[in-house]
Amino acid sequence: MRRLALLLFLAFFWLPLQAAQLAVVLGGEEGAYREFLGTLKGAVGGSDWQVSWEGSSEKFQQAPPAGVDLIVAVGSQAARVALARADGPPVIATLLTRSAYETVRAESPARRSGITALYLDQPLQRQIAFIQRLLPDNRRVMTVVSDKLADQLPQLKRLGNAAKLSVDTAVLNTGDSLVPVLERVLGQEGVYLALPDSVLYSRDNIRPFLLTTYRYQRPVVAFSAAFVQAGALAALHTTPAQLALEVAQWINRQRPGALVLPPAQGPSRFSVVINTQVARSFKLTLPGEDEILSSLSAAAGEKP
Structure with a gap:
């Protein structure tokens, strides 16, 4: 007993x-x-x-x-x-x-x-804020997306307009070639925002994309450190x-046996990376990575 x-x-x-x-x-x-x-x-x-x-x-x-x-x-x-x-x-x-x-x-x-x-994916509002802190004198944002991301364009335009930025967009439909569609939005000065889109930024497309944006002298704000290493100006991204x-x-925060999962969402933690060589080629004087990161984090109450 x-x-x-x-x-x-x-x-x-x-x-x-x-x-x-x-x-x-x-x-x-x-x-x-x-x-x-x-x-x-x-x-x-x-x-x-x-x-x-x-x-x-x-x-x-x-x-x-x-x-x-x-x-x-x-x-x-x-x-x-x-x-x-x-x-x-x-x-x-x-x-x-x-x-x-x-x-x-x-x-x-x-x-x-x-x-x-x-x-x-970084929230679009954070992307707009990043562009404003990176290039405060810029007044225009442009982007091309595949039809998979086309539903994000109205929100991007609303956020851009609220930040007093002109937003020009184009959609790459099935069967379209990237460069002709890209050239539609590159005609005027501004910053190109590359959203995470596997259709546009496949391995075969990255080189012609970057060559075209460089030929038009349009700096690219991207979504990964690898993209910046390939030739984009800067990226707001989240590491693994x-x-x-x-x-x-x-x-x-979960109790075993009583799971309550949060809704699907983007990350609250993020990093900033800048390609200083590309900045010099565009003759740009930019704030430091840590300065931008601290400013974004303080403004949004988020965690870098």
């Missing part, structure tokens, strides 16, 4: 301490995925959650983990396989654009609830580690 009483006592106090099980599905093996995973594991350590399974999309498809309370799907392919099971646990999709997330959801045969996303920290905050 004493032994039974001891076992019941231990069970009573041990069960609440059991961490909820978290699976992380990685859409690739590149450094960005590993950076995300390492940061996430460190950020949830010591909480009510633990990463009990991690692996590739292929591994997940072949042998989905059992007894998992929540899945973090990192990348489009990871989100695709995580959503393929109608009876699976809730999913947080991240390290993907809003457009990619919506495509994956539309393609999912399950079409189930219990899913949210932390996009890579920053996404992981934000996802960890979401998870750590």
Whole structure:
């Protein structure tokens, strides 16, 4: 009886301490995925959650983990396989654009609830504020998007007009060539805002895009550090580690067994990167990265 009483006592106090099980599905093996995973594991350590399974999309498809309370799907392919099971646990999709997330959801045969996303896309209002701080004398913003992002253009125009910026846009329809459509908006001085659009900025399009904008002497504000390294003037972007920290905050606020996922949204953490060589070629004197970052963060009450 004493032994039974001891076992019941231990069970009573041990069960609440059991961490909820978290699976992380990685859409690739590149450094960005590993950076995300390492940061996430460190950020949830010591909480009510633990990463009990991690692996590739292929591994997940072949042998989905059992007894998992929540899945973090990192990348489009990871989100695709995580959503393929109608009876699976809730999913947080991240390290993907809003457009990619919506495509994956539309393609999912399950079409189930219990899913949210932390996009890579920066809020448009933050993008406009970034352009104003980067180039305060600029009065015009231009952009081209595919039809997948065309629904964002009315909001972009409203935000630009509110900031006393002229906004010129064009839509690249299926079958169109990029350069002729791009040249429609490059005729007047201004800043080109590149929104995260896999149709426009594919590997084959990046070089002709940057050559065309440079020929017209239009600086490009982009959405990734890699884009800046390729020749864009600057970017407002969120790193994999920053996404992981934000996802960890979401998870750590959840009580196992009583999940309340936030709505799909863009990140609150962000970074600024400037290509100083491109700035010199355009004869631009720009504020420093830290100055812009601090100004944006203070104005919005957000976390860099």
